[in-house]
Amino acid sequence: MENQTKNQIDNHFKAYILPSIIERYEQDGRKDKPARCEAYNNYIDSLHKDGQITDSKANVYCIPSNLIK
Numbered sequence: 363m364e365n366q367t368k369n370q371i372d373n374h375f376k377a378y379i380l381p382s383i384i385e386r387y388e389q390d391g392r393k394d395k396p397a398r399c400e401a402y403n404n405y406i407d408s409l410h411k412d413g414q415i416t417d418s419k420a421n422v423y424c425i426p427s428n429l430i431k
Contacts, residue, residue: 366414372426375405380429395430402429 383401387394402425410420 366409368419368423371406371409371415371423372429375402375425376429379405393430398430399425 379401380398383394383397387397406415406420406423409415410417415423
């Protein structure tokens, strides 16, 4: 199951993980960049541990800049 693209991974993060970060940490309307980065890194790590992405992908995928600016 190592066929997820970076775009699919990012879209899943935006749709299913980011909303909970916003709800929990961003009540004042400001982006919590560290929380977003940590959540994304944890997500990538979980995909890697589950065998859904390769070592090489896990080592280079990072949160898209539009999600932290």
